[in-house]
Amino acid sequence: MLRNDVYHFTRMGTFIERADNTARILDVKYHMLLPSFTGVGGLLDYYQWTSILHSVSATRAYHWVYKSEVTPWNIAELLLLRQEMPRSIRSCLDVIDESLKWLAAAYGSQNGAPQRLAGALSAQLRYGVIDDIFQMGLHEYLTQLIERIAKLAVEIERHYMH
Secondary structure, eight states, rough: OOHHHHHHHHHHHHHHHHHHHHHHHHHIIIIIIIOOOOGSSEEEEEEEHHHHHHOOOOOHHHHHHOOOOOHHHHHHHHHHHHHOOSSSSSHHHHHHHHHHHHHHHHHTTTTTHHHHHHHHHHHHTTEEEEEHHHHHOOOHHHHHHHHHHHHHHHHHHHHHHH
């Protein structure tokens, strides 16, 4: 495929969907399937977190990066903040940001709303710290992130499709 605007729009759509789905998968486990306090750290909890890694094809990557037992904090960090993980939300937003920069140069529309939103989201994840995210509340953080990703998609449509 030629590396033209069609390629970049297709790529953005793919990575917007991937970022949204990864956030939702992580949120469902953390918020919806959260066991009772007595179940936290138990066998069921372990298998649920491990199934998250399997569902995003990240089991091998997890063990390569962390070389330790499976923990919710490390899984959340891998899927949110690790650039080298292709399924991470940070990696997805970096790709979207790159495509938007290419499109801005091609269309002569620097610093539009989509570029600002993508840049801000990308920076938020680039400089994010997993302990701060858990301090805020992972569910609250993911809910806000999902809303901002949806807003980015709307702004891309508004800016380029109208």
